[in-house]
Amino acid sequence: MHIPKIAIIGCGAAAQRYYVPVLRRQSGLKERLYLVDTDRACAEETRAALGGGMIREDFHDVLHEIQGAIILLPNHLHHPVAMDCLGAGVSVLCEKPLAVLPGHAREMIQKARDKGAALCVNNTRRMFPSFRTVREIIASGRLGRLESIEYVEGNVFGWPSATGFAVNPKLSSRGILMDLGAHVLDTICWWLGGRPVLEEMQDDSYGGPESVVRIRAIxxxxxxxxxxxxxxxLSNHYRVTGDRGEISGRIFDWKRVSLDDGAGGKSVQKLSSVSRNYPGFVAPIIENFLQVIQGRAQPLISGSDVLDSIEFxxxxxxxxERLDLSWDKKAWVHHAAGGGFQIRKPGKILVTGATGFIGGRIVEMAxxxxxxxxxxxxxxxQWSSAARLGRFPVETAALDLMDPLQIERALEGVTHVIHCAKGSPEVTVQGTRNLLEASLKKGISHFIHLSTADVYGDAAGVVDENSPYHYTGNPYNRMKIDAEKICWEYREKGLPITIFRPSIVYGPFSTSWSLRFAAMFLAGEGGIYEGYGxxxxxxxxxDDLARTILGALDFAGAQGKVFNINGPEIITWNEYFTRLNAALGLPPLRVIRAKRADAATWAMSPVRTLGGIVKTHFIKPVKLIAERVDAVDALMRMVEHRVKITPSSDELRLFAKDTVYSDARARGTLSCCPDTGIDQGLADTREWVKYLGMVS
Structure with a gap:
């Protein structure tokens, strides 16, 4: 049998994760593969994983040799590259979405017809046994007249893209709907046999790629x-309801669906599946493409098949339309006035750690x-952590603080720096030194360093800025102290520096102090702590912290000083938990006895230690085992969940610590200081949790 020559155009994460495992199993194929990418290192990595292949930088150089092209490029390149391939009579397998615009998709479909080439699309989820069963049951009429479809899918973004095409505002204003939505809306159109009529679409974009979408259609x-x-x-579920029954399931549980006959009869239908993981469902699409080129099969999913979803x-x-993001409407920045002299008006401001919680909010508020x-x-x-930031059309810069050249480029034209980035202790400390050194050489007008009140360690009572550092043995505490000490070195060298030490920062996008506890309470877990709380x-x-930092940028009176930043109300941890729970509209929290809290924390301690070792040294093989063995996957998820909801020994000590961080210096020096009451902050937090889709 003739083995076709194939070009993989785009050798990034999708190629390596989904296509390489299938293609390397095809006998004799890797010697006839062209690996096309302008980034030769990326192509080399793919070749190493395949065990063969010929590298090229321009796909045009091989069009006269190949019979098929697999297009794995950023979305906006699908149409032009496919048109050139199809125009040369080369069959195409295109990663979803087929095209950004319906007109482009139609051109691709027509070109394939004109040239007698095949146009296949990898809309993988059509291969899920569960989704195929839903379609069959709808078509059979068992559900009767369809009344509603509910589809909810959410996962924290982490795609390891080099270009960030899915979240980079420089490349597109289209985000999750163009990415994940290409699967989801295709599924809906496929189930229903056509395109729905849109009633409303809301998202959270401010000009960049959106990260949250809500759609109503009929x-x-x-x-x-x-x-x-x-x-x-999110819950990651679907539910299709008719006047005679209902079918529902979990999106990634492709081995079963739940059926309700509408008369009280409920059942779970177990399904057979040859694939144990998501990449396994890509295999039949790739294998079909090879058969199509050889003239032995028709496309499993053709360009015409997905046109309805592209149009939708x-x-x-x-x-x-933009979602009602109420907390954003209150964003404002207070500028320094009086109390010192004004340094020159800031020019360009570099914010490090801009994809993080606090750095991200500073960028948004500015x-x-x-x-x-x-x-x-x-x-x-890393673009994998930039889904939130990407919603805003702000200027970005690649910034690895261990790379002096990237730091130098990021500082070009910059007058002020707000340093919020953190990583591992070693990277955080050395990265801070690298940034300070470059800032000194560039003559930065004001360097603001975000530290933490945790530098005081276990200090009790009223703690002000004159209190000494205290190492606790905690890596986070150590790296924050060490980074501060380096800042003071550079203050002595003449760099204008201000250090902020915030206490517990909560509110929208706070994973540690807001989202984690909200998720626990919504799931009926957690509580108030006897003794500890x-x-x-x-x-x-x-927002108060972000306003304070931005307000100090052009205030000379802040330079050379360190400030504790605290809120206007000091309450107990139990009161915080109680008020957050009430803001979410939930029943009263249970009381967790001290002995029970101690026992749970003690039991989880070795699990945390082992988990850290696995994460550092063995995460890849463990994930592979979990993908293949359901029991291992279930065990890992259960353990991970228990670790999340069980406080560590450090947290129990924090909940019991009788310490107040005095912010008298900040309130006596700065013209803008925190003034948001806890009830207002929690009301905004609830609206944010609602926006995430966790409550209705």
Missing amino acids: KDGCKIGITLSRLSD IHSCYERR HLAPEARYPIRAGVH EGRCNLVYV
């Missing part, structure tokens, strides 16, 4: 509700505030 009387999120883990997606973007006058450059280390909870609302 088809033949069937009401459709879709929620998609890149910012949080486009209609959504044409009518997109962009949103009506009177903002600060041009921001957001430092991005009466320690002082020093809360500061994230």
Whole structure:
């Protein structure tokens, strides 16, 4: 049998994760593969994984030799590259979405017809046994007249893209709907046999790729509700309801569906599956493509098959409206006035750690505030963590603080630095030194370093800025102290520096102090702690902290000083938990006895230690085992969940600590200090949790 010559155009994460495992199993194929990428290192990595292949930088160089092309490029390149391939009579397998615009998709379909080439698409989820069963049951009429479809999918974004095409505002204003939505809306159209009529589409974009989407649509009387999120883990479920029954399931549980006959009869239908993991469902699509080229099969999924979903997606973007993000409406920045002299008005501001919780909010508030006058450059280390940041059309810069050349480029034209980035202790400390050194050489006007009140360690009572550092043995505590000490070295060298030591920062996008506890309480877990929970909870609302930092940028009176930043109310941890729970509209929390808390924490201690070792040294093989063995996967998920909801020994000590971080210096020096009451902060937090799709 003739083995075709194939070009893989784009050798990034998708190629290595989904295509390489299938292609290397094809006998004799790897010697006839061209690996095309402008990044030769990426192509070399793919060749090493394949065990063969010929590298090229331009696919045009091989069009006269190949019979098939697999296009794995950023979405906006699918159409032009496919048109050139199809125009040369080369059959194409295109990663979803087929095209960004319906007109482009139609051109591709027509070109394939004109040239007698095949146009296949990898809309993988059509291979899920569960999704195929849903379609068959709808078509059989067992559910009767369809009344509604509910589809909810959300997972924290982490795609390891080199270009960040899915979240980079420089490349597109289209985000999760163009990415995950290409699967989801295709599924809906496929189940229903056509394109629904859009009623409403809302998202969270401010000009960049959106990360949360809500869609309402209708088809033949069937009401459709879709929620998609890149910012949080949601229930990941679907439910199709008719007047004679219902079928439902978990999106990634492709081995079973739940059936309700509408008369009280409920059952679970178990399904056979040859694939144990998601990449396994890509295999039949690739194998089919090879057979199509050889003339032995028709496409499993053709370009024409997905046209309805491309049109549906486009209609959504044409009518997109912004979600009501109430906490963003309150964003403002207070500028320094009096109390010292003004340093020159900030020019470009580099924010490191801009994809993180606090750095991200500083960027957002600088962009949103009506009177903002600060041009921001957001430092991005990894695009995989930039789904939140990407919603805003701000300037970005690649920034690895261990790379002096990247630091130098990021600082070009910058006058002020807000340093929020953190990583491992070693990287954080050395990265801070690298940034300070470059800032000194560049003559940065003001360097603001975000530290933490944790540098005081286990200090009790009223703690002000004159209190000494105290190492606790905790890596986070150590790296924050060490980074501060380096800052003081560079202050002595003449770099204008201000250090902020915030207490417990809560509010929208706080994973540690807001989302984690909200998720626990919504799941009926967690509680208030007998004995432990009466320690002082020093809360500061994230917007207050961001305003304080931005307000100090052009205030010379802040230079050379360190400031504790705390909120206007000091309550106990138990009161915080109680008020957060009430803000979510939930029943009263249970009381967790001290002995029970101690026992749970003690039991989880070796599990945390072992988990850290596995994560550091063995995560890849463990994940592979979990993908293949359901029992291992279930055990890992259970253990991970228990670790999340069980406080560590450090946390129990924190909940009991009788400490108040005095912010008298900040309130006596700075013109902008925290003033958001806890009830208001929690009301905004609840609206944010609602936006994430965790509550209705």
